[in-house]
Amino acid sequence: MEAKGSEWWSGETVAVVTGGNRGIGLEVCRQLADKGLTVIMTARQPQEQLSVPAQQFLQEAAEAKRKNVIFHTLDITQQQSVLDFVDWLKLRVGLVDILSNFDYGGGTRESYESAKECIDTNYYGTVKLTEALLPFLRLSPHNARIVMVSSIAGLLCYVRDEGLRKQLSETEGLTEQKIDGVLNLFLEDLKSEKAMEKWPLKLPAYSISKASLNAYGRLLALQLNGVAYVNSVHPGAVKTNMTDSTGNLSPIEGAENVVRVALFSVDGPSGHNFMECEDSQF
Template structure:
């Protein structure tokens, strides 16, 4: 599956700088590859130096040049070291893709044994890195972008506790303190062994809570930076064949990353903020998309081609491609 951005909407150049976390494999590596193919200067990060360098070598073998620096988003010292290196090496940032994440469950399991690690990596990691990099965003007329790789398991309706769901869903009153309080309450319930009866998500509970927190934080950050030249959005790549899914899924990491890169590189005039994108690889998901209240992203001067098949907007608020691929946002 090859996505081609129409030449008339190309706003970036080799001077455009992107960072992708957790990029030694899977969607992260595929995102780095796609950015490099499109001429973006991209930094591949990974917490394991050996694996990170191996990933860089694999891209170099394909004629692609990328930069590498070790980064463990769950380690404040690692984040500090990375940001210092980046400031000296590049000075300014245009695109940040927070992709690094972990889950310790098999597809059909639901243990919270590693809940603290999951929350620390999937929520507090991206939050820590984002806040450390905020002063370095270029905030150019093209608009700087943050794309947080998330999951539909992080949709707010997964919270079965109506009080918590109401607080997190209230965009007008939502605060960083409220998000932190939700996470702290969850971890407290885990320690007390009461998490099953407190209305937390029923599937991949710790992972789901981490993504709910990330999605809420993304909306808050988008609101705080409205009109400041920084766009903040979330992207769920769907059921993708990665190590996290043990190779199971409806599509490949390259497929998911192609759409992710597309969203990260939207033309300035078409770029929203505070939105949640979800990719679908089957039209049967249309009903679920509508149930979640997804809205269409209306293109004007922007064209996308998939093997010469133009992106088509259908009614009922969801964009779909002729081959069944689609995405939307709420």
């Protein structure tokens, strides 16, 4: 799926993609590389431990002598890994034009530990990486694109408390501290097994992590107005290992929805949420 308007990117355009080991993240890497961009593909595992499809993709790029596909290990939940990645970027590319945040942490209502891990990955890890890369994104001559790969589960309609919905949906007065407050309250309620009727009924940790990420994306869009476009996107119900191969879209189709937002033209939107191809409410 082509972006609206003229192609503003080239072989010098640098895209960092997290979660590139499999599924949608890997396909986003493939599609951006096929369009000629320089793709920094990242995953938590070292290259020799990547999935077979990811290793095949890198091997094919190497055999074709495609210098626009580069792999680097990155665990967004580990501060040292993020710092090492930042140091490497300084030496290798110097700037970033596109950041596609796709990293997945599970999490269920039954386990406090898995819920915390989910939030640490989906929200805090993504925020820490994004903020670490802001100096690189600010150097983009095209107005950088930051894509928060979200989920339909992150829609605020699933949060059952009106006050919490309002806190995450407001624009004026929204701060990272307020988002932190919502997440801390969720974890407290989960640990005490009280007041869970306020939170999403299904996959509450995953849902609230994505709702919070959407809120952060809106906040960042305001802060980076004129510097970068920041949007959230639900790629669709995609058949991947993460979804136990359920869904009606292939990873190729899901990735197309992400790439479309990453390559919006210079007059594209910012601070929006897309459900597949459709501009949607949060």
